[in-house]
Amino acid sequence: MTRGISALVLIDAFRMGGAETLLAPMIVASRDTDVTMDVVSISPADWNSEKTMAILADAGIATRSLGIRRLLDPVALPRLVKTIRQGRYDIVHAHLEMAMTLAVPAAALVGRPAVCTFHHVARPLQGRAAWRERLAVEAATRSRRALFVSEASRRSFAETYRPNRMPKNWEVMHNGIDISNFSPGQADxxxxxxxxxxxxxxxxxxxxxxxxxxxxxxxxxxxxxxxxxxxxxxxxxxxxxxxxxxxxxxxxxxxxxxxxxxxxxxxxxxxxxxxxxxxxxxxxxxxxxxxxxxxxxxxxxxxxxxxxxxxxxxxxxxxxxxxxxxxxxxxxxxxxxxxxxxxxxxxxxxxxxxxxxxxxFSATAWLARLRTTYLEAMGVPR
The missing domain is CATH 3.40.50.2000 (Glycogen Phosphorylase B;)
Incomplete structure (x- = not known):
């Protein structure tokens, strides 16, 4: 017997970038499954990209913004904990650094599993940027799964942050896109x-x-x-x-x-x-x-x-x-x-x-892999 899954999808902000625009095909693909996804931005609404918001709106995706401007904002964890608790989510899936740094402890406080996804190849950083990424890595390593969208991404993070031993919960999961329009055919x-x-x-x-x-x-x-x-x-x-x-x-x-x-x-x-x-x-x-x-x-x-x-x-x-x-x-x-x-x-x-x-690499295949990962993170046997 299968069960439905309610997921809270967290992202830093609805900026214009690869991770942000990939949300639309992921959410659309979930509609043909028993996975329901709510999409929430950690940051204020005025940080959002109009183009990204238009892409999400065109796909019929409702969004919310929590209005958190910095990691050390005293309202950050309480506000996120309240969001998870009120939504009665089964799992929290965080994308990008700020979201995962806050999501992992907030989910733990509510007794829910968290999954984190990194969308880039690690590169040398300095100052606050290096500090923020290191915090995100530490948080993600304490989640049920830290997902990397390519082997190059996982390897680069391991070389930078875990040179001696790659954590067991670090896995590669390729993103998917909407490929419905990209089919073979005759040239115009x-x-x-x-x-x-x-x-x-x-x-x-x-x-x-x-x-x-x-x-x-x-x-x-x-x-x-x-x-x-x-x-x-x-x-x-x-x-x-x-x-x-x-x-x-x-x-x-x-x-x-x-x-x-x-x-x-x-x-x-x-x-x-x-x-x-x-x-x-x-x-x-x-x-x-x-x-x-x-x-x-x-x-x-x-x-x-x-x-x-x-x-x-x-x-x-x-x-x-x-x-x-x-x-x-x-x-x-x-x-x-x-x-x-x-x-x-x-x-x-x-x-x-x-x-x-x-x-x-289709959104459908991606969602199927995510569903399996969610169930495993929730402790539900395959």
């Missing part, structure tokens, strides 16, 4: 023409904000080698950002103006992926679990990506895509050329990537 000729700048050559899409850790210059520097093998190939840079001027200068300096196409930020990414022959992500550092690779995988794209952060969690080298060393223009060119040269390899890897996206 209009979209493909836009990406290829009107040419008929192969199209390689790089979907990323123009930020330093995305490694976009690596792809541009690799492009002459790709062009040598595939003279009509086009690299479509799909995104935008403050580095655009610098990237355009690099393209011009290398004489690649006819084969590197800046297509801007797109709102039709499923069609973009379907129109691509290859999707490439050459990140150099900082990646945890990049959503664009999950989307591209679900759409059955052939992928070439750098072996960094949580990317190998998504792209299984040789099975669902090809990996190359971060920062290696030669490695990128070799991987892209191998895929462009072999239609059957692209088809086979794309099909495997699409299947893996559905079984491992």
């Amino acid at each position: 000729p209009r979209v493909r023409s836009e990406l290829a700048a009107g040419t008929q050559g192969p199209v390689v899409v790089l979907p990323a904000a123009f930020r330093d850790f995305k490694g976009i210059p690596v792809a541009i520097k690799a492009w002459p080698a790709v062009k040598q093998r595939f003279p009509t190939a086009v690299l479509a840079l799909t995104g935008g950002g403050e580095l655009e001027g610098e990237l355009r200068r690099l393209v011009a300096d290398l004489g690649l103006g006819d084969s590197v196409n800046f297509v801007g930020v797109r709102t039709d990414m499923p069609e973009v992926y379907r129109a691509a022959d290859v999707v490439v992500l050459p990140s150099t550092h900082g990646e945890n679990l990049p959503t664009v690779l999950i989307e591209a995988s679900a759409t059955a794209c052939a992928i070439a990506a750098s072996r960094v952060g949580g990317i190998p969690d998504i792209v299984l080298d040789g099975a669902t895509g090809l990996l190359f060393e971060p920062g290696s223009a030669d490695g990128l060119a070799e991987a892209v050329c191998r895929l462009l040269d072999d239609v059957e390899l692209r088809r086979r890897m794309g099909a495997a990537a699409s299947e893996r996206a559905r079984t491992e």
